Amino acid sequence: MRQDTNMPTEAVQFGAADASPSRVDPPGAAVSIRGLYHAYGDLNTIERLDLEVPPHGVLGLVGPSGCGKSTLLELLSGLQEPARGEIAVAGDSTAQGRLAHCAYMPQRDLLLPWLTAIDNAALALRNRGLGRAEARRRAGVLFQRFGLAGFERSRPAELSGGMRQRVAFLRTLLAGKPVLALDEPFASLDAITRAEMQDWLAAALRSDPRTVVLVSHDVEEALYLSDRVAVLSARPAKVVTELSAPEPRAASRDEAVTDPEFVAVRERAMTALHEGAR
Amino acid sequence: MSRWVLPALLLAALIGAWQLAASTGALADVLGLEPFLVPSPAEIASALWENRSLLAENAWVTLREIVLGFGCAVVVGLGFAVVLHLSETLRRAFYPLLVVSQTIPILALAPILIVWLGFGIGPKLAVVGLICFFPITVNTLDGLRSVNREATKMMRTLDASRSQILRRLEMPTALPYFFSGAKIALVIAPIAALFGEWVAAEAGLGGLGVLIREDGARLETARMFASVAVLSAMAIALFGLLALAERRVVTWR
Numbered sequence: 256m257r258q259d260t261n262m263p264t265e266a267v268q269f270g271a272a273d274a275s276p277s278r279v280d281p282p283g284a285a286v287s288i289r290g291l292y293h294a295y296g297d298l299n300t301i302e303r304l305d306l307e308v309p310p311h312g313v314l315g316l317v318g319p320s321g322c323g324k325s326t327l328l329e330l331l332s333g334l335q336e337p338a339r340g341e342i343a344v345a346g347d348s349t350a351q352g353r354l355a356h357c358a359y360m361p362q363r364d365l366l367l368p369w370l371t372a373i374d375n376a377a378l379a380l381r382n383r384g385l386g387r388a389e390a391r392r393r394a395g396v397l398f399q400r401f402g403l404a405g406f407e408r409s410r411p412a413e414l415s416g417g418m419r420q421r422v423a424f425l426r427t428l429l430a431g432k433p434v435l436a437l438d439e440p441f442a443s444l445d446a447i448t449r450a451e452m453q454d455w456l457a458a459a460l461r462s463d464p465r466t467v468v469l470v471s472h473d474v475e476e477a478l479y480l481s482d483r484v485a486v487l488s489a490r491p492a493k494v495v496t497e498l499s500a501p502e503p504r505a506a507s508r509d510e511a512v513t514d515p516e517f518v519a520v521r522e523r524a525m526t527a528l529h530e531g532a533r
Numbered sequence: 534m535s536r537w538v539l540p541a542l543l544l545a546a547l548i549g550a551w552q553l554a555a556s557t558g559a560l561a562d563v564l565g566l567e568p569f570l571v572p573s574p575a576e577i578a579s580a581l582w583e584n585r586s587l588l589a590e591n592a593w594v595t596l597r598e599i600v601l602g603f604g605c606a607v608v609v610g611l612g613f614a615v616v617l618h619l620s621e622t623l624r625r626a627f628y629p630l631l632v633v634s635q636t637i638p639i640l641a642l643a644p645i646l647i648v649w650l651g652f653g654i655g656p657k658l659a660v661v662g663l664i665c666f667f668p669i670t671v672n673t674l675d676g677l678r679s680v681n682r683e684a685t686k687m688m689r690t691l692d693a694s695r696s697q698i699l700r701r702l703e704m705p706t707a708l709p710y711f712f713s714g715a716k717i718a719l720v721i722a723p724i725a726a727l728f729g730e731w732v733a734a735e736a737g738l739g740g741l742g743v744l745i746r747e748d749g750a751r752l753e754t755a756r757m758f759a760s761v762a763v764l765s766a767m768a769i770a771l772f773g774l775l776a777l778a779e780r781r782v783v784t785w786r
Binding site for chain 1: 681683684686687688689690691692693694697701702705783784785786
């Protein structure tokens, strides 16, 4: 399970501020899904799905609830096997390989209440055999950079919802994997915190580019954070349409959502959503 | 601390009323007993003081049975729970039996255990250990199984091995469950020890159980109450220690 020794350790280090493109990006597509089928027993959840994400690309997935988006992320992170078709992360289509190259951030933050914030964030480092002090040191660098300084020793119960979600995201980042699978990361937050967190994540991805597959039930969120958005149909999930987010990317969410081009794309996404929900 | 004021006042009032009723002979009249059979709290206290070394020696015997029996049950119960948790087959075989076996009145086994294990500390440890084993094992196993499936998946994507998932996720999750099981066990452990002593009467130091029984035959009611007081104080102290340990270990609740 932990044979990911081919992973450069710099990937988890994030060295000095922005000069960290020392990661070795996989050649070709970071995520490639071809003719994917999945079913729970007789219930078909995914049908003939094709998707591709280039390195450092951000793909948003929107679709009606229960359409199999979360299942897709679990397939992507190697937690499940498809019934048919191919799903590859960094060119590796085995479950072990996907597990080694893709970090999964579940819907709920799932921080462990008995660990401090920094020990939660450093879980993957500890699992890889790093000592506690070194793991904390490396996680501490990110706490400084991502607005969590001073909360290292706090227990999850002492943190606000937004803070907890940040710690959960850092935990995913510190797994040091090239691909992040984010499952509605902000669904549990109130509207204001959520808008803040979307700006925060956009900034985080600008300073630490990763390949991201982001599931959201919020079209606006998906369009703001992603390069491209795939609209999925109701179960069994297939792609209704793929849309590109307006370029250049807006500097903030408020700016983005009022941009006429953004509004136009959002309308097309909404139409596709209604189409696919039928 | 203030939440203890009212119960303490109530306890003092009860003891005071008892003292009054016993020293005037009213309590004996109501019960239809000879006054010397109904000791007052003051008489119990003086019996406690006069017999302090006898009581202490017997209390030590009983305390050892409780603590050792409970300790064995903790070690074996925890180990067994982890084994059952890790092996689906063993769990499916054992778990239903474990749950059903909790209804067996283990105290009834005590005479058999004495036939097998003799009159030393062995049968008492066995009774205490057996009675403590079930709540500890079943609760810990339930705790290990209560882990959120999403959290397990998350740990897997964070490169955790099976043993790391057990150590970093499942065991801490199970800790509060273990403590509730241990508390149930520790409440019944003194009863089990006392019963073991009653059944396995031996010459010499038999513990508080034997002392109480023999004093009953001698109509030494004041010393019987003194034994009960010592046993209660011991049980309360042990429970308090366990609750303290829980608060030190389970800091996130």
